Amino acid sequence: MATIHPTAIVDPKAELDASVEIGAYTIIGPHVRIGAGTVVGPHVVIEGHTTIGRDNRFFQFSSIGAQPQDKKWAGEPTRLEIGDRNTIREFCTFNTGTVQDKGVTRLGNDNWISAYVHLAHDCVVGNHTIFSNNAQLAGHVEIGDWVIMSGYANVHQFCKIGAHAFVGMSTSLTQDVPPFVLLSGNPAAAHGVNIEGMKRRGFTRAQIDGVRAAYKAIYRSGLTLEEAKQALVQQETDMPEAAAEIRAMREFLGVATRGIVR
Template sequence: MATIHPTALVDPKAQLADSVSVGPYAVIGPNVVIGEGTSIGAHCVVEGHTTIGRDNQIFQFASIGAAPQDKKYRGEPTQLIIGDRNTIREFCTFNTGTTQDEGITRVGDDNWVMAYVHVAHDCQLGNHLILANNATLAGHVHVGDWVIVGGLTGVHQFVRIGAHAMVGFQTRLAQDVPPFMMVQGNPCEASGFNVEGLRRRGFSAERIAAVKQLYKIIYRQGLTLEAAKAQLAELALARPEAQADVQSVIDFLATATRGIVR
């Protein structure tokens, strides 16, 4: 049986695995599914059509699965899906999706989410992210794996942040960030590529050199974006050991709809 504090309110229709723990005064709604080993802190509210995976730790006062902050929302049964082994700190707010998108807000695995972070409707978050205190993601934001978003950063709706990118403290982000890049400021500007992060994740010297070269092609040679794309295609052929890395940037640029931070 799940360990539920006597003061918690858990709807009988909620599905809690046997090793789930629910703290004092928490509220769990009828359409909630919570996997093995997950803990729900005191005063948390978990509602909506929300599915939470295994071994997550959700700290006190978080609001998980509330209706989206979208005036077009009319109570449709949209979802929030959270993966495994995430840490979600105090006062975070994660909303369900909307029918203007695919109707699902997704959070991957092994993410570290600090206090007061907001994940709005239809966001798609990858794995191994760090979202620092008060990072705010507007609706439909996509964040790739291994991204770091600095504290007090605001991300505009529909922005995409590519894998291994890093967004600095107190940034106003209104354009897409290609994979591997470091950006910061208001207005936001690129300041390099995430070399230290790549080293920590085991990238070889050859792969890091290729990422450095693609950074220079996009940001340091004065090329138009179309000309940069052509040179990146040549780089992918010339660096087979990093072809997948370069191709991920080419694919990202091909689908950028808001322009990229330059």
């Protein structure tokens, strides 16, 4: 049996692995599933159709799986899915999805989510991200792997942030952010490539140089976006060791729906 504090309220229909720990005064709803090794601290509410993977740690006072903050929501059984090995600190709010989108909000694996972070309905967050205190996502936002969101950064609905991007403190985003780009400000502005993050993750000098060349083509050459895409195609050929990274930046330009921060 799971270790459940006597003051906690766990609906008998909830599915908890035998190794799960539930803290004092926590409430677990009937449609919740929690995987092995996950620890839920005191005063946490987990409700809705919420599935949580293995070895997660929830600190006190979070609201997980509540209905979306969307007036169109009409009681549909939309979902929240949380992967494995995530750390979720105090006062976080993660909402379920809406039928107007995919019907699910997703948080991947190995993410570090600090206090007061909000993941709104239909957001998709990848793996290995870091959200500092008070980072906020509006609905339908997509965050790639290894993205860092600094404190008080906020993202407009439907925006996309590519993998390995770095969003500075108090940045307000209303457009998409290509992979590897470092930006800050309100309104947001690009300030180069997240070189330090790439070094820490083992990217080679050739890969970093390729990303810097792609950044210059997009942001410093005076080219239109269509012209920049063609320049990146040539760079993939000229810099084969960085072709995958350059291609990721080029392909992101093709899926950006709100225009890029530029």
